[in-house]
Amino acid sequence: MRFEIVTIFPGFFAGIFENGILRRALAEELVTVGLHDLRVFTHDRHRTVDDRPFGGGEGMVLKAEPLAEALASLGIGPKAVSEKCQGTTSVVPPMPQNDAGALAPEGEPLAQRPTVILLSAQGQRFTQAVARELSRIDRVVLICGRYEGVDERINQLYCDMELSIGDYVLSGGELAAAVVMDATMRLIPGVLGNEASGEFESFGVTDAEITSDTQGVPRSQHGAGGLLDYPHYTRPAEFGGLRAPEVLMNGDHHEIRRWRRKQQLRKTLANRPDLLEGAALSAEDRLLLESIKQEEC
Ligand code: 6GU
Numbered sequence: 001m002r003f004e005i006v007t008i009f010p011g012f013f014a015g016i017f018e019n020g021i022l023r024r025a026l027a028e029e030l031v032t033v034g035l036h037d038l039r040v041f042t043h044d045r046h047r048t049v050d051d052r053p054f055g056g057g058e059g060m061v062l063k064a065e066p067l068a069e070a071l072a073s074l075g076i077g078p079k080a081v082s083e084k085c086q087g088t089t090s091v092v093p094p095m096p097q098n099d100a101g102a103l104a105p106e107g108e109p110l111a112q113r114p115t116v117i118l119l120s121a122q123g124q125r126f127t128q129a130v131a132r133e134l135s136r137i138d139r140v141v142l143i144c145g146r147y148e149g150v151d152e153r154i155n156q157l158y159c160d161m162e163l164s165i166g167d168y169v170l171s172g173g174e175l176a177a178a179v180v181m182d183a184t185m186r187l188i189p190g191v192l193g194n195e196a197s198g199e200f201e202s203f204g205v206t207d208a209e210i211t212s213d214t215q216g217v218p219r220s221q222h223g224a225g226g227l228l229d230y231p232h233y234t235r236p237a238e239f240g241g242l243r244a245p246e247v248l249m250n251g252d253h254h255e256i257r258r259w260r261r262k263q264q265l266r267k268t269l270a271n272r273p274d275l276l277e278g279a280a281l282s283a284e285d286r287l288l289l290e291s292i293k294q295e296e297c
Helices: 010-017 020-027 064-073 081-085 128-134 152-158 174-185 253-271 273-278 283-296
Strands: 002-007 032-037 115-125 139-144 161-164
Touching: 002 010, 002 064, 002 174, 010 020, 010 032, 010 174, 020 174, 064 152, 115 152, 115 174, 128 174, 139 174, 161 174, 253 273, 253 283
Parallel strands: 002 032, 002 139, 115 139, 115 161
Antiparallel strands: none
């Protein structure tokens, strides 16, 4: 998978590429990244990438021309007219067509068009489900918004999705691009080392499918089935006057699974009660939830 990042702060990404699993994924060429400095695509002495908003108001807007030139340098032109009208509302990006016989509007063979994403606070929410969809795409372009915004015609003409990473305002899309890359590339087979890990983390996988590995050892379900993960412990068995839960030491996988499920329900009820509404809960889960609620009285 290849990411193309268009940014006015290319230096921002240095540390991200040099550490952790992204570094390994890059070294093994499971992921490649192209960094594109927007200022390269300006033609004036001051290398101007922004201008004042039409209609007045605070802040500056990223200009359309340098962004269009940056995209052109990646071989990306405006979308077909019919696509432009659809806006950027679909959660699932259009899958690239690899049908060699497919025709572009001009009658040219269709090159695989990368998925172009604008990162902005006005975007639809980036979720694990979106990360999973992106991880199946060959080439993703991330346009980092800055200042008060990006000329909307770039969104209309080029972008397949507009994504936000949460309900707060960042000063730019660079941190969001790093978040999208991290969450997406760890779902690419081989990137995590443990081939199975990423697979079990997306929402919508049934509990029965995710709770144990081939040896029957209960696995971490970070984010799986719409619940938060259970708490983790490692040596020493006692720390700061607190003992790690005995149930985790006795090797009874059935008991461990039950305890962890209860902890997931407890954590989700405490920190993200909204997730319980969409979660696939078994009859046993509902009983466990009731007993947790009783404890809290
Ligand atoms: Cl993608 N950009 C900005 N500027 N702010 C954000 C965001 C993105 N996601 C959440 N807040």
